[in-house]
Amino acid sequence: MNKLRIENVSYRYSNHYQTTYALREVNAQFQSGQFCVIEGKSGSGKTTMLSLLAGLDLPTEGNIYLDGKSYRELDRDKLRRKQLSIIFQNYNLFPMLTVQENIAYPLGLTGRKKGNWKERINEILESVGLSESMQKKFPGMLSGGEQQRVAIARTIASEAPMILADEPTGNLDTSNSGRIVEKLKKLSHEDGRCVILVTHDPDIARQADVLYRMSDGRIVEKQNAMDSGKTTDKIV
Ligand SMILES: Nc1ncnc2c1ncn2[C@@H]1O[C@H](COP(=O)(O)OP(=O)(O)OP(=O)(O)O)[C@@H](O)[C@H]1O
Ligand SMILES: [Mg+2]
Known part of the structure; x- marks a missing residue:
């Protein structure tokens, strides 16, 4: 059983001219066997969050842990080779x-x-x-x-036990999109992998075991279908 945990994570992009706060005090948890969805409008911080989960950079503040080990101490290249598989928003094929x-x-x-x-x-x-x-x-x-x-x-x-997918159905027609979502759900429910999927499609979000809704760099709502019935926490 693998567990990814984001604790009080903030992230900002800075250059000479401006600073953008892309994530603000984000807390979230993902584990094996779950089909997890991060939903939010364009610019809400979804790709930034997935990039940090992928270990491409470290949070400006806060920590990310895989099975209790901080990304700050882990070999993140090895992590990406062995534990994570990433579907980028722009595919990144060779x-x-x-x-x-x-x-x-x-x-x-x-x-x-x-x-x-x-x-x-x-x-x-x-x-x-x-x-x-x-x-x-x-x-x-x-x-x-x-x-x-x-x-x-x-x-x-x-x-890889953890799958991170950034808008993987963004360019697909409805039937192919449905097929891919079914496949990703199977990878979590039958193969026990942890799937974390970023989308702005409410139809996909509705199928999540765990749903985090983002707005303006914050997680504003968490829904967990695995608890008794469907529970919703508004986090404002
Ligand atoms: N390299 C960068 N430099 C500066 N600011 C950035 C950079 N990348 C993203 N941002 C800013 O950070 C915020 C979050 O961006 P992010 O790409 O995480 O959003 P997103 O939710 O993935 O959006 P989309 O649905 O359009 O892909 C936005 O305000 C964006 O303009
Ligand atoms: Mg994005």
């Missing part, structure tokens, strides 16, 4: 690698024997609604929605 190689890369990190790769890649591609014929293409030859699904396929391949 442009010089084919679809097959993009998915094979995390499979390599999982130590799977090479002989099983092809079969596993086909299986994963199918689960995100992409055909086998995609495999030899490069990301630049794909539509935005297709690239997004390759990014999701790469995450499925990684077998």
Whole structure:
């Protein structure tokens, strides 16, 4: 059982001209087996929060803990290689690698024997609604929605216990979006992974086990469907 905890986290972006307070005293908790959603309007701080959870930077104030260990003490490169799989808002596929190689890369990190790769890649591609014929293409030859699904396929391949996904269905039509959300829910409920998904889509937010609603850098509401019935805490 893995647990990610954000404690009193604030974050500001500063340059010569201005300082932006992107997160203000945020507290949240995510654990294995949960489909967690962070919902909020554009500019509310969702990507910033996910970037900190991904260990790309440290909070300006406060702490993030994985299983009780502070990110300030952990090797965050190792954390990203072993524990986390990230679907970025802009996909971040390797442009010089084919679809097959993009998915094979995390499979390599999982130590799977090479002989099983092809079969596993086909299986994963199918689960995100992409055909086998995609495999030899490069990301630049794909539509935005297709690239997004390759990014999701790469995450499925990684077998990392924590999945961080920034608007993973933003470029998809309703049926493909539904398929991806179902897949991510399965990864949490059946495989016991912790999925943290950022969205501004209320239909996806409604399906969360744990929902954090953000506004202006703060968490203003928490809903937990796992407690008896659905409980809502307004945090203002
Ligand atoms: N690199 C940066 N430098 C300065 N300010 C930034 C930077 N990145 C984000 N911000 C600011 O921090 C705040 C939070 O941004 P963030 O990207 O986390 O929002 P978001 O909720 O992910 O929005 P969206 O839904 O549009 O992706 C915004 O006010 C934004 O303008
Ligand atoms: Mg964002």
